[in-house]
Amino acid sequence: MCLLEGTKCSFLLCLGMSIIICSLIYLRTWMPTELQPSQPNSPAASCRPFSAGCKAFLPGAEKGVEWSRRDCQVEGYALNGGLQCSNLTRDLHFITKPLSLEEEAYPLAFIVTVHKELELFVRLFRAIYMPQNVYCIHVDAKASWEYRRAVENLASCFNNTFLSSKSETVTYAGFSRLQADVNCMKDLTKSKVGWKKVVNLCGQDFPVKSNWELVQYMQSKEWRDRNMTPGVKQPVWMRHRTHLQHKEITGSHVVPKGPGLKKGPPPHNLQVYFGTAYYALTRDFVGFVLKSPAAHDLLEWSKDTFSPDEHYWVTLNHIKGVPGSHIDGGWEGDIRAIKWRDQEGRAHSGCKGHYIRDICVYGIEDLPWIINRNSMFANKFESKSFPEALDCLEQWHRNKVLNQATVPVEPSWLLATQIQSKSSGSSGSFALVRWLSLSKWEREEIKLRKMG
Template structure:
């Protein structure tokens, strides 16, 4: 899945920071390192964490990569975070067009202020507990401490598109640093951290009045059946749909840049179909004539016994 994802999103003018979970087997780390060594603009994060996906370590892993990207020799304008179970719906050219035409140097952090009935009360926060990613989560109902600097806490997507100036801001601003420390005591802080800081009026590229707009990730959550989507054609894992072949029409019609969640071990044809569709779109949009070796080899997925 990692190879297919990198192959789909790779272009030589971008730069890619890969965070490999410190808990990963040595064989897996070696395989990723071997692949990364083939590209000058792809590297593994200098600091790696044992990630618990509802805990602070997931947020810290993103920030570690951002720090490496800021100090790298490569020039870049936006950072987009992906996980190993994502896949692009749009091509790199389409993503750039969307960012320039719809957002114009603004950050995309879909989310809203915490619901009015949720109050910041002193309570024991929940520890990191889940080895599985869950992006269809609810807001924290209680926080252990009041937020620093009287920040108004928002709840939103863990996925984002951030400008370079905003990344530099979160790495240096005292409010961002203090909120990062505060985030160590809450569940799934990545659903609060980015969207809250992007609502600060003086933050670079901020969108103080934004809501859920911003088509970053197409996800089917169980509680949105019949409203946002027509049900999961694969299976649910912690209320998030792992796509099946029947979900492909919905994914393809989505305006989002990427889709989540894929598990090739469950149904390898889902990613394979999307990968081929994505490759054809890239080749159609190419500014130079396509060379034969850019195409995937033709494969048949049917075994026929003619004897």
């Protein structure tokens, strides 16, 4: 009898332990992946922490809150062609819903030209991605096949993203760079997305404004019906670019064709302007670029000029009567925050990273200048040289994007979570998830109640 009772007790004990273990396994499986604690050997456990210089840009530092990055294997995910798209978009924290009705009603088009820095491209694409927009990715013909395959795999997970139907071997300051944008414009006009304006980017850019802020800016009274092509009449010291014939050494550089070989005048008696290679253009203007004889003739004339993307868009935008033209625009339109070496001491106090081709590759100490300027985008970044600068700006930008959302924020959209110091005794990361899961208006109502 005693032996029977002992056997029964052992059985019940084993049964109870089995139920508890199975329950724990079920709960852990049911808990969203993004909220599960990191294991010692998991990718999140090896995340590079935010630098001390980043604390000023992340909320809660004064209350002992630390931010823990959850995203460390960006390049590895992109290179893994066997991943399911649902896992990729979740684990790389892509935003999968429009964050406001205003943004949904004003879709944007993006042209992104890339050839290297896969991790930086993925992080840029994630930062600008919204499901209502459309994205044309131009992968340089000289990029490695592994790189192109990774970009193709990533793009295939989004029905509003595609690779340019024609790839150029892009040369710095060459016509091929301009042609790459034109190729994407042709593809974008066939898109079913009713995009309003198109913006061009390179792989070492990163956004400063959120998508909502871009929409606000482009719909402002100043820019609602205008193209943004900052520039002025071609200065005397820039005339050699279009007065002398040049040739493109494919994939390398651009040189004069020969000593003193001059070009003919621009077609249609056009006044040549000089400006940035970056723009924000209306859809009607893109139609003009692709169909107008004047635009076509200027494109042909530009083939043997130096850095034609710095005169082509701004020259066309100064033709009277062209859709969205801005005749007296000058350098208006704050598209890029760039620290040029020759502007040191005037426009900025110097590069805290290092210069490449007289452009600053940003370090962490450059971020205050970038954020205070509040340009649309900043250029340029390197993921290897100064990774802490990109980490910090990326998290600052994502915080802003989610705080502006008018829809509940999904936990998978968080790039980092708040960890309250042990002395404070509260669970910061889960509190943050609950707070962000409220809509913008619900959060404002709670703030007002606390103030009142």
